[in-house]
Amino acid sequence: MRVENNPKIDTLINQLDLNDHISLFRQFFSRESSLYIEGDQELHYRYIKALDAIEFKAPPKVGDFTNIKFHLKKQGVLQFEQIFEIVKVVRYFRYFQNRELEGIIGEWMEKFIIEPKFLEVEKYFTHEGKFDENLDETLFNLGSRVKEHKANINESLKRLTSSQKLSPYLIDTQVHLINDEECLLVRGGFNHVLKGAMVGRSSSGGFYVSPDLILKTKEQIRYINEEREAIFYSYAKEFSSKLSELLPFINFIDKEFTKFDNYQARVLFAKSRDLQLIKSKKDSKIVLEGFIHPALHNAKPTSVNFSKNILMITGVNAGGKTMLLKSILSAAFMAKYIIPMKVNEHKSHIGGFKQVLAIIDDPQNVKNDISTFAGRMQEFSKIFECRDALVGVDEIELGTDSDEAAALFKVILDELILKGHKIVVTTHHKRLAALMADREDVELMAAIYDEKNRVPTYEFMHGIIGKSYAFETAQRYGISNKIVQEAKALYGDNSEKLNLLIERGSQLERELKQKHKKVDEKLDELETKERELKDERARVFDELEREKNMLKESYKTAIDEAKKAARAGDMKAIHRAMNEANKKLPLEKKEPQIAHVTEFKVGDNVKYHSKKGVIVAMKDKKEAIVEVDGMRVRVKTSQLKHTQIIKQKSTTDIKVNVQKRAGLKCDLHGMRAEEATEVLDKFISDALINGWDEVIVYHGIGTGKLSYAVKEFLKTHPRVKKFEDAPQHLGGFGAKVVTL
Template sequence: MRVDTNRSKIELLINQLDLNEHIEQFQSFFSREHSLYIEGDQELHFKYIKSLDKLEFKAPPKVSDFTNIKNHLKKHGVLNFEQIFEIVKVVRYFRYFKNRELDGIIGEWMSKFIIDVKFTEVEKYFTNDGKFEENLDETLFGLSARIQEHRNNMSGALKRMMSSSKLAGYLVDTQVHFINNEDCLLVRGGFNHVLKGAVVGRSTGGFFYVSPDSILKSKEQIRFIEQEREAIFYEYAKEFSAKLAELQPFINFIDKEFTKFDNYQARVLFAKSKNMQLVKSKNDSRIVLSGFVHPALHNAKPITVDFTKNILMITGVNAGGKTMLLKSILASAFMAKYIIPMKLDEHKSHIGSFKSVLAIIDDPQNVKNDISTFAGRMQEFSRIFSESKALVGVDEIELGTDSDEAAALFKVILDDLIKRGQKVVVTTHHKRLAALMADRDDVELMAAIYDEEQRKPTYEFMQGIIGKSYAFETASRYGINNAIVKEAKAVYGDNSEKLSLLIERGSQLERELKQKHKKVDDKLEELRLKELHIKETREKNLKELEEQKAALKRSYDVAISEAKSAAKAGDTKAIHRAMDKANKKLPPQKEELIKRHEKFKVGDSVKYHSQSGLIISMKGEKDATIEVDGMRVRVKTKHLKHTQIQKIKPKTDVKVQVEKKAGLKCDLHGMRADEACDELDKFISNALINGWDEIIIYHGIGTGKLSFAVKNFLIAHPSVKKFEDAPQHLGGFGAKIVTL
């Protein structure tokens, strides 16, 4: 019951702080459901998280909870294959990490996983996607082959029936229908003269869905075989469960360790996906935020705030971001408590630790509880008094009552909360309350800033001052008549205006100080940029060098591929054309900074990139045709350089022999199994020698013995990559397409 209460409090706080979407995205990175809080030593957990953050690794698979699995094993029950595979997934993932032979605490952690041989005997029967490896059991393999044979027979029988001249007059269409789990033909009345079978349904047009007797018999045989398979699967499940029951301590260990690892990896991968930082709360009550961005805001101005004192009082312009600043402070403390990634400058920020984070934000008044706003606020404050070492946020503390009375009341309330070890951040428009608290050493003032020139909030904050609400300006900005606003200012009075002037003067001084700070920061930034300039230049040069290397490699591969294609064509002219085409695919060279004035003429020995050649013709001064290794290439003269090699024209002597290659098909009809295997072995050898990578083998359907022998031979052959039944127009189940 207490766990449910705590969970509901956390869910309420997440909703109040506008963190719902952020937390949902974070929880989607878990492999299985967990609470946000990691039980145990938080310092140790954070150490593992930071170590894991330095690694690149694949996310673990989705895994179900082990509670039911472990209870079954305790009672010596039989697990199904799905439950067994859940354990296999976890062990395989830890083996993936263990095989990386990592250093540091992650490597030490992975070294603790010792996988028993009994487990590997179970694991080998499961594929990567959790299917049972039937090929490891000869009986299962044979049963699967029999099922496939029956299905092939059913398919063939249906096709023969549809092509039968006797049945043609009764067929409504030439499709195979699947009705009530049966393969059927749609026929007209009177079909029973030419077709024996069971009617399994009627169409809307009054026709009959009929499953032929031969199909029903085959299906019945398949059901019997499936029962045999299930019996074998159950025996395997019993055997596996018995072995896993002996490994219960190991299963308990990996279950517990995977829960910890899942908590770590979810935080690391979520932070990387959103470019966020991992921050843990410190062992004090200070809160210093630098560059913090609330996850609910898009394109927001980063928040910088120093909340080292007991009370932070936020005042200032309406709609200036006071409530979001309060939510940001509370949200940062909440996320640091649970080590949930956030966006901030982790090196300049410091977030303390609090037993609980509490928010009084919403208006508690509603019809159902028949309670006023102020009375509801008092109820919420009464609950806070029972807490200790909490971070409390109160939005619009004066909400719902007289301002002068509220100022005195809330001053005393805040004093009492501080005595109880609470840390409080409030937003208020109470100048009196702010004035009462301003002279205290444990109170920090902060004001939302208003842009006088543009007459709108800046969504920035200054510390150390009381901010003006700018109620009149806000009214004008949202459409209230200027005459009404002017009259309201007159009613407000001179004394109140003087107080506002004092507040504005303090704001002006603070702004001037901020501008001076900005100049200093700009100077520091300028120095930092100069310091990084050399490093960036070096990295840029290295990057360009790698790109040029990659470009040259790609150009080389293209040229080689084109040359090979030309050689296979058996045509010298085709070789030349291919080389020209390959040359055009080479990456363009950068223009030289200083223009060269070299002149070239026919007969000059030149160097083009890394190749030496001879100019055999010129077209103006900019284009030349050169001969390189017996091939002619048209190039720009700006890419040529003079060399000292002798002007000897290379001799081109290209001879291409194209052999007639063996056929692509092998017909084994009428052969015995041994004879067919010998013939198939010779055929595959000849196909490999002649360079074929795909062949077709005809073995027919018949009794299935020859098909079975061919299949086994292809499975065992080392040069066969894969094979499958041929398409219907190439022989269907009576032929195999083989990839070598």
């Protein structure tokens, strides 16, 4: 169904001043089609955007296939012109196929499989749609004979124009073609010197005459053409028979070309006028940024956020209220039909509606004897029959007492909202605006007036009720200052003050609601953050517990591996086991150290590695003797930590430092006896603290003094259970294996 056959759509296009825009758009169609594309709009939009991304030539103008398909279905014979319409469509799709495009356009073009039978028909047509007679020998010969006869006719006519007898009667020496007859243009009295048939009269009073001497040649041409027409008919019959067999293919390309034509018309129209392609969304929100109504020239771009159910536009006369209403409805209409428009497509959002309805014009008509108000009521009653529509009402109070209308239209608008409608209203009636302003789903906009220069700015401000500035507008359009001043005096200051109070009261009420709304949003935001912090705290705590358990397990595994290494008899096995133990130990996190000096004294509770003890003696500030689990150990103070210091618990991180184990062997080679016993004492203390139950001490053989000192020390040490010479592969007499 074509849009022109839908009076409602035609009326809406006219009401919204879109006639010229739609007419220009239609010129880009290859053949007449509906504005609305049947089917999945999301899918159509994907194809349109994909086509918009490539450069391509416009399709040729193509006729409708309805009669063509009807004739083929009835086994009729098509004319060459009808056959060429099909050829044009196939050739255009082949043009796209040859480009080997990627994406959905390329996939689409691959669906067109051209049958060999069609190629047998297509080859007979030139690019201009003429039948190629060169492919048929008989037609070629007949055509050559026609050309020859026509050349003879021209020669005969040229000889006549050179005749001295005919020369006085000739108006010009050209050969004219009138009604497919070759003629000469002559004056009256020509019949004395020229025999022939008069074909027509010229505007200057001359006569177009076809001479008798070329009649015989014309007759021969006529016979030849009849023979050619018979051959053409036989070809048309043959072609029609083949195309009848290809009717499913013709139906397919006809349907696909109609769809493609809708796509390409939108793309090429948008490119030609620098317009944007935007599709309606699946909601009712309307946000326009940089929209320009196509009927306006050098207009200020419209920006409006219409997210609520009702937009009420007030303010100065001739300030652009009606055009803002038409712009909102036009944008929704064009987005519904994916018609290109001037808008910022990235910042705009246009919802989808089942219908776009407008109550704009004055319905009063002499023929139907109806008043303005009665006509408006009829239009509103029709809207109540619809649902989920975008409705625009210009000057809603038109045609009746505004005070009575305020209450009536307030209730009407409330009921329309319940029907799912979204409504744009322009009004000068502040009482109606004030009544509607207390609704949460009403957005107020006012046309701004430049009081200094006394002109409208054609800009709008959200959240206020605007003045009409009727007196200023009347004065601007030629009403004398005297009349305007008298009208102001008659209107009275009190009325003006009342209007100002209504406007200001409405503005303050809306500002208060906005502030309350912002506070509520802030509270919700804080509550959300509080919940997120609690969840994060619980998550971090769980994660730390897992890390601690993993560290404990790694710690235990490392100790077990190290003990196995100590019991091994082979040094290589010991080293391998130690390497495995080190790998299983968690990496020590090195924290940046702050240089400071810690003072220790006798009696301080300290921690040495993982053991706690008490300082029983101080050699100097650098060394101390600490009693740990009944043992006294000489250590450096830098290795001690006070245990009285209370560490602050971290709410986010728990750092675990694990000290590396002491070595399993002690090498005393080259030391004096006194020095060796001191080193051995510290080595055994460290081994006990770290949990080793077996170590090895290397002292060598030499003079035997160092070996003797080691034996004597081990005999007297309270924690040494036994000791013996090491196996030969571990040092023999030069080493002792000590059991703790």
